[in-house]
Amino acid sequence: MHSAFGRFILRRAAFAVLLVFVVSSASLVLARLAPPDDAFGTDSATLAAERHRAGFDKPLPQQYADWLSRIARFDFGESLRFRRPVAELIRERAANTALLGLSALTLATLAGIPLGVLTGSRRGGILVSAARGASLALLSVPPLVTSLVLLLVAARTGWFPAGGLPNVPSDAGWLASAVITARYLFLPALALSLPIAASLERLQSRSLSEALAEPCVVAALARGIPRQRVVWRHALRLSLKPVLAIYGITIGSVLSGSFVVEIVMSWQGLGDLMYQALQARDLYLVAGCAAAGSCGLALGILLSDLALAAVDPRVEEPA
Amino acid sequence: MTSRGVRAGMVLLAVIAVVTAAASAIAPHDPGRQFPDLSYAPPMRPHVFDDQGRLHRPFIYPLRLADRLEHRFVEDRSVRVPLVWLASGSPVTTGASIQSMPSSPWLILGADALGRDIFARVVLGARLSLGVSIVATAGALLLGAIIGAFAGFHGGRLDDALMRVADFVLVLPAIYIVIVLRAAMPLVLTTAQVFWTMAGILSLAGWPYPARGVRAVLAAERGKEYAEAARALGASPLRILLRHLLPAARGYLVVQATLLLPAFILAEATLSFVGFGFAEPTPSWGVMLHEAAQAGVLAEAPWLLAPAGAIVISVLGLYLVSATKPSGLTRHEALNPL
Numbered sequence: 001m002h003s004a005f006g007r008f009i010l011r012r013a014a015f016a017v018l019l020v021f022v023v024s025s026a027s028l029v030l031a032r033l034a035p036p037d038d039a040f041g042t043d044s045a046t047l048a049a050e051r052h053r054a055g056f057d058k059p060l061p062q063q064y065a066d067w068l069s070r071i072a073r074f075d076f077g078e079s080l081r082f083r084r085p086v087a088e089l090i091r092e093r094a095a096n097t098a099l100l101g102l103s104a105l106t107l108a109t110l111a112g113i114p115l116g117v118l119t120g121s122r123r124g125g126i127l128v129s130a131a132r133g134a135s136l137a138l139l140s141v142p143p144l145v146t147s148l149v150l151l152l153v154a155a156r157t158g159w160f161p162a163g164g165l166p167n168v169p170s171d172a173g174w175l176a177s178a179v180i181t182a183r184y185l186f187l188p189a190l191a192l193s194l195p196i197a198a199s200l201e202r203l204q205s206r207s208l209s210e211a212l213a214e215p216c217v218v219a220a221l222a223r224g225i226p227r228q229r230v231v232w233r234h235a236l237r238l239s240l241k242p243v244l245a246i247y248g249i250t251i252g253s254v255l256s257g258s259f260v261v262e263i264v265m266s267w268q269g270l271g272d273l274m275y276q277a278l279q280a281r282d283l284y285l286v287a288g289c290a291a292a293g294s295c296g297l298a299l300g301i302l303l304s305d306l307a308l309a310a311v312d313p314r315v316e317e318p319a
Numbered sequence: 320m321t322s323r324g325v326r327a328g329m330v331l332l333a334v335i336a337v338v339t340a341a342a343s344a345i346a347p348h349d350p351g352r353q354f355p356d357l358s359y360a361p362p363m364r365p366h367v368f369d370d371q372g373r374l375h376r377p378f379i380y381p382l383r384l385a386d387r388l389e390h391r392f393v394e395d396r397s398v399r400v401p402l403v404w405l406a407s408g409s410p411v412t413t414g415a416s417i418q419s420m421p422s423s424p425w426l427i428l429g430a431d432a433l434g435r436d437i438f439a440r441v442v443l444g445a446r447l448s449l450g451v452s453i454v455a456t457a458g459a460l461l462l463g464a465i466i467g468a469f470a471g472f473h474g475g476r477l478d479d480a481l482m483r484v485a486d487f488v489l490v491l492p493a494i495y496i497v498i499v500l501r502a503a504m505p506l507v508l509t510t511a512q513v514f515w516t517m518a519g520i521l522s523l524a525g526w527p528y529p530a531r532g533v534r535a536v537l538a539a540e541r542g543k544e545y546a547e548a549a550r551a552l553g554a555s556p557l558r559i560l561l562r563h564l565l566p567a568a569r570g571y572l573v574v575q576a577t578l579l580l581p582a583f584i585l586a587e588a589t590l591s592f593v594g595f596g597f598a599e600p601t602p603s604w605g606v607m608l609h610e611a612a613q614a615g616v617l618a619e620a621p622w623l624l625a626p627a628g629a630i631v632i633s634v635l636g637l638y639l640v641s642a643t644k645p646s647g648l649t650r651h652e653a654l655n656p657l
Contacts (some may be wrong), residue, residue: 030503140635145627155618256494
């Protein structure tokens with residue numbers, strides 16, 4: 001049993017490493033294949049000198065080999081555009097994206113799961129149909145649209161800052177800086193979380209109503225255990241498995257969604273950085289961003305596998 | 320609930336299909352035509368009562384610039400411009416004004432920065448935005464069906480390998496991959512080149528979804544009696560595959576189409592929005608949203624979000640229709656692929 005679990009974790013970890021490796025290599029190679037003369041900004045002589053310094057004028061296989069050997073030493077190269085080490089840039093930006101993504105995921109979970117339990121455990125009623133209608137509508141509203149609409153609301157009402165990173169004064173106490181950060185974070189996180197909350201609600205609702213039909217739950221109800229207790233204690237646990245299973249995939253949609261939200265709301269995260277890097281044909285930065293993004297993704301999938309194993313000890317390879 | 324929802328979705332989709340097909344007839348103006356004095360003009364409301372409360376045939380009051388810098392407009396209440404139906408090749412245009420003052424175009428959804436008719440651009444943009452999604456969906460289904468059928472029919476090592484690749488593509492953060500692929504192409508392409516490039520890239524990102532399902536269906540059907548019988552009668556493997564087994568996956572492919580289409584509509588919007596898709600002055604929904612995204616502009620001219628409304632309506636219609644599918648959401652269908 002123990003060794004089976006260990007093997008399972010090992011296999012997933014190997015998959016994660018492969019994911020990071022393939023994505024970052026592919027990004028480097030693809031970005032290199034792009035026509036070089038599209039890079040903006042500098043005149044051709046400076047550009048040529050710059051490219052020589054960064055090794056872009058070497059043949060592709062050699063550049064790739066150099067890059068690999070430096071990666072093995074955790075040296076991700078230097079960004080041409082920002083003139084700073086890629087690793088340093090990514091550390092800053094990844095923190096912003098992680099903050100945005102985790103807040104959005106938390107918001108979505110806090111809203112989606114309880115609502116899903118509610119709509120899944122009741123037959124009808126105004127609340128249930130309202131929640132169901134709302135999540136169906138929200139499923140059709142991508143982060144691109146939610147962020148634009150929230151940006152409009154912010155610009156019109158002035159309740160929240162219309163995009164940008166929090167500008168925390170250095171003398172602010174921890175409470176003040178937390179409040180300022182939360183004010184800036186709220187809209188981007190909301191924009192990102194709404195579609196995810198909707199899909200979690202739908203999934204939880206369906207899964208819970210299936211769990212309520214399980215013989216063990218029916219037996220518990222038949223013994224006279226109060227319905228609320230059965231729903232929240234027994235059926236919820238039974239129903240969590242398919243919901244947890246999609247958390248790994250949800251990380252992917254958080255990454256994709258935050259790409260857009262970051263650009264619309266000028267939240268300087270990984271997506272925004274990747275966008276700038278692609279536009280400037282900043283190869284090492286592109287590859288670094290892709291590596292960081294896929295690291296986050298792989299970590300998310302690994303965590304969701306672990307959570308799955310915790311809910312259902314019969315560890316199996318998720319299909 | 321479900322059947323009502325499905326019917327509502329069907330109606331939405333039918334309206335979208337008709338509007339898209341007849342786009343050039345419905346759009347009152349050319350999408351590129353600029354009305355120089357109507358930059359950022361707000362949507363114009365049709366009236367039937369004038370200021371004295373008298374009933375007229377539908378008409379509009381022309382907009383006059385009150386402040387050129389702030390793009391502030393006022394309705395000129397002294398002039399009535401009647402709406403003319405089915406004239407000069409368009410369902411509705413504006414006639415000469417009653418008071419023989421200069422006439423005014425009817426901008427149903429207002430105008431953008433260059434004074435172009437947003438309604439016309441949204442309607443004609445549907446052709447590109449929906450067209451690219453439809454072609455990409457067809458491509459993804461075809462590719463997925465071929466790979467899935469091959470894996471499911473063949474079985475064994477090849478099956479394992481193909482499905483591993485499919486799983487791998489599934490977990491990638493799709494939008495990053497799509498954008499990197501697009502960025503690997505020259506930045507400046509003609510609209511037609513962008514169309515086919517984008518459709519191709521999206522198909523490449525979307526094929527694993529149908530492939531997994533088709534493979535599962537074929538792997539299950541392969542061992543059934545009718546397949547066995549066909550084999551006993553001497554049918555070639557290809558014939559069994561095409562005539563007997565693939566039709567079993569047809570329903571599944573239809574469901575997949577309704578899931579891939581909305582994802583691709585969003586992908587087009589996102590790609591064009593960030594500048595890796597269609598480019599100005601081509602009207603596509605993503606291109607139009609790009610202009611709306613500047614916070615200062617958006618607060619003054621919220622009607623620039625009209626294409627966002629078009630996206631939501633199309634996606635909602637598809638979701639409502641796809642609610643017909645019998646089984647619950649599976650792990651991979653639960654979220655938008657992109």
